Amino acid sequence: MDLVLSALLMAVWRRKTKSKVIIHSDQGSQYTSHEWQNFLQDNNLEASMSRRGNCYDNAVAESFFQLLKRERVRRKTYANRKVARQDIFDYIEFFYNPKRKHGNNGMLSPIDFEQQQLWKT
Numbered sequence: 001m002d003l004v005l006s007a008l009l010m011a012v013w014r015r016k017t018k019s020k021v022i023i024h025s026d027q028g029s030q031y032t033s034h035e036w037q038n039f040l041q042d043n044n045l046e047a048s049m050s051r052r053g054n055c056y057d058n059a060v061a062e063s064f065f066q067l068l069k070r071e072r073v074r075r076k077t078y079a080n081r082k083v084a085r086q087d088i089f090d091y092i093e094f095f096y097n098p099k100r101k102h103g104n105n106g107m108l109s110p111i112d113f114e115q116q117q118l119w120k121t
Helices: 002-015 034-042 055-073 081-096 110-120
Strands: 021-025 045-049
Touching: 002 034, 021 055, 034 045, 055 081
Parallel strands: 021 045
Antiparallel strands: none
């Protein structure tokens, strides 16, 4: 519970969105807890949960983890957890979000797509 709330708090703090944001998750106990639901409500976030046992409902997350494994982690052996965390952080923050083009959003990076959507509102 603490891990997912900390991650979401960091995202809320960094993004500072003005409009409601949908948060997709599975039905794990951390996402169905009162603490999680209260945090969503207090921060103008809306829960969207996949159906139990249906990986296709979470296709975006599944796609991301497949890319992470294929483009960064596969065939690597990390010396320790700290090194692994730093490498994955670097992939997300310095490549995936700002640079990696995605076919489903007009060949824009996630950050470019988000900025484009913000200018539309």
